[in-house]
Amino acid sequence: RIFEPFFTTKGEGEGTGMGLSVVHGIVKSYGGTIKAYSEPGKGSTFNVFFPVIERVVEPEAREEKPIPKGTEHILFVDDEHSLVNINKQILESLEYEVTIRTSSVEALELFKTKPGRFDLVITDMTMPKMTGDVFAQKLMAVRQDIPVIICTGFSARIDEEKAETMGIKAFVSKPILKRDIAETIRKVLDKRPGNSTT
Structure with missing residues (x-):
């Protein structure tokens, strides 16, 4: 089990x-x-x-677009310590500044102290004490324009329509893949008002 x-x-x-x-x-x-x-x-x-x-001869690979990077400050929250550390390494390899927490309650308290410090919050959906959707709502009550991405594996608690109504900007499926999260982050951050990045 x-x-x-x-x-x-x-x-x-x-x-x-x-x-x-x-x-x-x-x-x-x-x-x-x-x-x-x-x-x-x-x-x-x-x-x-x-x-x-068996080893096979790979067909000639098509040239892929480079993985997008950035320098913004991201708050990453997940109650699984091993996943937090792995994803911190992924985000730092994309040149982001990353702060991690393994408790949504602690992350909220940190955010309240300096709400302008972070450009984006990425949070797990299923966490003890405070789930990701509730956490997102509390973040936006402190700072309405903070972009939030939710990572979800198995959850019927929230769907895309409900998330959009709440102001959540995007979903990422677990396990997190580097290219997926990189492209999602840029899609969310580049849509911010006043951001001219293309």
């Missing part, structure tokens, strides 16, 4: 248990499997297996 979304061995309020579910989804999409070995008091080991494939 450890690979089921939202199943967790953590105590109440300590996390939502999405990490292993996301990993399992990625491995399964490549035809792989995960085996878990756990010993009480000592810890757990996870072995990941992928199928061997």
